[in-house]
Amino acid sequence: SRPEEFVQASKLVAQAGFDGIDINFGCPAKKVNRNDAGCTLMNNLDRVYDIIQATCEATKLPVSIKLRNGKGQVTAEQLVKKVLDLPIQAIMVHGRTFEQAFSGESDWQQIKKIRTIYPGILLANGGLDTPAKAQSVITELAVDGIGIGQGCWGKPWFFSQIKEQLRFNRYTQPTWAQIKRILLTHAELMAADKNNDNLVEFRKHVLRYVNGHEKATALRKQLVTINSYQDLVNIIQQF
Ligand SMILES: Cc1cc2nc3c(=O)[nH]c(=O)nc-3n(C[C@H](O)[C@H](O)[C@H](O)COP(=O)(O)O)c2cc1C
Known part of the structure; x- marks a missing residue:
């Protein structure tokens, strides 16, 4: 330094x-x-x-x-x-x-x-983890932009929600079918990046995607066991 x-x-x-x-x-x-x-x-x-x-x-x-x-x-x-x-x-x-x-x-x-x-x-x-917080910081502090860290964990669509909130003062939630597609794409990208199919590291991410799902507890119980992409697909298909 x-x-x-x-x-x-x-x-x-x-x-x-x-x-x-x-x-x-x-x-x-x-x-x-x-x-x-x-x-x-x-x-x-x-x-x-x-x-x-x-x-x-x-x-x-x-x-x-x-x-x-x-x-x-x-x-x-x-x-x-x-x-x-x-x-x-x-x-x-x-x-x-x-x-x-x-x-x-x-x-x-x-x-x-x-x-x-x-x-x-x-x-x-x-700590900007909701579209409303992001909106109030942008408007009340007159800053030129914001940075998002943990707020997008398990919800990479958070950025679009903030943009929606800023334009229309409301935002939409993705459906579970959309969330499933996004989390599978995330897993595919991680496997491609690591160049192998070991998705143990993906467990912590996928657990965050199921926040708010009505069967979140049952889902999490199974998702903590995934090792491969196919394990993930097999579990997700049942919900
Ligand atoms: C896993 C992790 C890695 C991070 N790596 C960096 C980094 O390389 N450079 C940086 O400026 N900030 C880094 N940060 C800090 C974030 O950019 C951000 O300032 C911090 O997480 C607070 O924002 P948040 O409350 O939205 O998460 C990291 C944060 C986390 C959680």
Whole structure:
């Protein structure tokens, strides 16, 4: 997490043909923060500045940053103030603190304050798991967009629902027949990506797809046993 390393890394990213560089000052993972990286960098705003400056100078690619609402006494607003003169293309703020990790409520007031000082592309993130929450954050914080993480687990159609909500103030739920088709496609893509038919890893995903199904308990009991794509098809066909 030294500026020189970001200079080197940004060259590799450009050579590999990517369209942009996002520097993540929001990661709370122990193995990352143990090495003075990720969210721990928020404790050292001079270093944050040097890293972003070095990266922007080393690349023609757009550079964006991701940060959390705060870590200890340091707030996202302080970080943004510190780097305001750098040519950052977009800022995404995860509205939870480092200490909150991935659960609990986001504090949107912090992002509201950042909106008043940062005129560039500002994206809000953290706990947006219903179309209504997404809509209220977009309209009330006047941000340019939002980031969705856990909210789309087991419902990859969540993005269309948010768009529907924004346009029509309502959204539709897929039928179980549609959900089945989508989850099978998800499983096919995972098998193709891994280049084998072992779908043990897919169990955690498929369990989320059945939330809300009237026979969810019976379904889950069987789905936790799947090993292959055919196992999945055999179970799903019965419901
Ligand atoms: C499994 C997992 C992997 C993640 N990987 C990244 C990552 O590589 N880069 C990043 O900026 N954020 C990463 N995040 C954080 C999310 O982008 C997001 O900020 C966080 O999950 C909060 O949003 P949510 O409440 O909608 O999940 C990850 C989150 C999860 C759950």
